[in-house]
Amino acid sequence: xxxxxxxxxxxxxxxxxxxxxxxxxxxxxxxxxxxxxxxxxxxxxxxxxxxxxxxxxxxxxxxxxxxxxxxxxxxxxxxxxxxxxxxxxxxxxxxxxxxxxxxxxxxxxxxxxxxxxxxxxxxxxxxxxxxxxxxxxxxxxxxxxxxxxxxxxxxxxxxxxxxxxxxxxxxxxxxxxxxxxxxxxxxxxxxxxxxxxxxxxxxxxxxxxxxxxxxx
Numbered sequence: 525x526x527x528x529x530x531x532x533x534x535x536x537x538x539x540x541x542x543x544x545x546x547x548x549x550x551x552x553x554x555x556x557x558x559x560x561x562x563x564x565x566x567x568x569x570x571x572x573x574x575x576x577x578x579x580x581x582x583x584x585x586x587x588x589x590x591x592x593x594x595x596x597x598x599x600x601x602x603x604x605x606x607x608x609x610x611x612x613x614x615x616x617x618x619x620x621x622x623x624x625x626x627x628x629x630x631x632x633x634x635x636x637x638x639x640x641x642x643x644x645x646x647x648x649x650x651x652x653x654x655x656x657x658x659x660x661x662x663x664x665x666x667x668x669x670x671x672x673x674x675x676x677x678x679x680x681x682x683x684x685x686x687x688x689x690x691x692x693x694x695x696x697x698x699x700x701x702x703x704x705x706x707x708x709x710x711x712x713x714x715x716x717x718x719x720x721x722x723x724x725x726x727x728x729x730x731x732x733x734x735x736x737x738x739x740x
Contacts, residue, residue: 527648527670531715532567535559537586542674542715545573546646553645554594555579555665555674556717558586561593579643579650580604580633581676582662583612584689585619587717589628601634603643606654609661611691637663653704657697658685666708673714673724679705681722684733701734 529544535558543564545552552573557564568575575598578591582605591602612619613631620628639654643665653664658677662685665674677685679701687694705714710725728736 525670527645527667527672529672529715530567530571532564534563535586535589538718539586540715540717540719541590543568543571543573543575544645544674545571546648549646550574551576551646553577553579553643555715556581556587556676557590557594559589561590561597564590564594565597576600576645577643578602579665579674581664581674581678581717582659583609583616584659584677585616585623585628587676588613588616589620592629592631602631603633603635604637604652605633605659605663606638606656606661607636608656608691609659612659612661639663655700655704657687657693657695657700659689660691660693662700664705666712668708671709671712673705673708673712675705675714675716677717679714679727679731679734680716680718681720681727682731684731685717698734702736706734 528547529542532541534541539558541557542555550573552575595602616628616630637652641652643650650665655662655664655678687697706724712724
């Protein structure tokens with residue numbers, strides 16, 4: 525496996541922030557630093573790797589709340605999500621007040637992402653897949669070589685993302701899962717935004733929201 529990762533749950537939401545790195549070059553990225561930036565920075569230092577970018581799947585507070593602090597500490601760019609999530613990033617102060625978090629300032633990423641973009645982490649390649657439904661600008665990061673995907677809040681072990689937030693859409697979410705993610709292969713292990721890892725094959729068989737082969 526060329527791409528390594530470490531999951532660090534953060535905040536009261538226990539959001540899965542992933543530290544991912546190329547084993548050969550030690551170049552690394554932080555996916556969805558939702559808060560507790562110092563905790564994440566300490567873990568990065570202990571791993572002896574070099575963070576060169578921050579990647580965001582979508583604009584919800586529990587996935588982006590620590591992004592600016594990490595950016596300023598490491599002088600690295602924030603990349604993603606897709607631009608339709610700009611309204612969520614601009615609403616971070618209101619999100620912060622709503623959930624009782626320390627004040628989170630609105631920001632724009634250094635780079636918006638589009639479906640089909642590719643991101644290099646050392647010698648490992650991540651394909652960007654636009655997966656709207658939970659939010660309109662949600663993206664997934666997929667590494668074909670190691671059969672890994674970081675899916676944010678699109679899909680969970682046994683569940684799917686909420687669609688009752690502004691500009692969420694249930695049918696669009698189901699299409700993102702079945703018509704984009706599941707087509708990548710049953711063998712792919714995915715890291716969700718919350719909870720334990722799973723595979724697309726397991727969810728196709730057992731997840732009551734998206735299963736196409738229900739167990740007998």
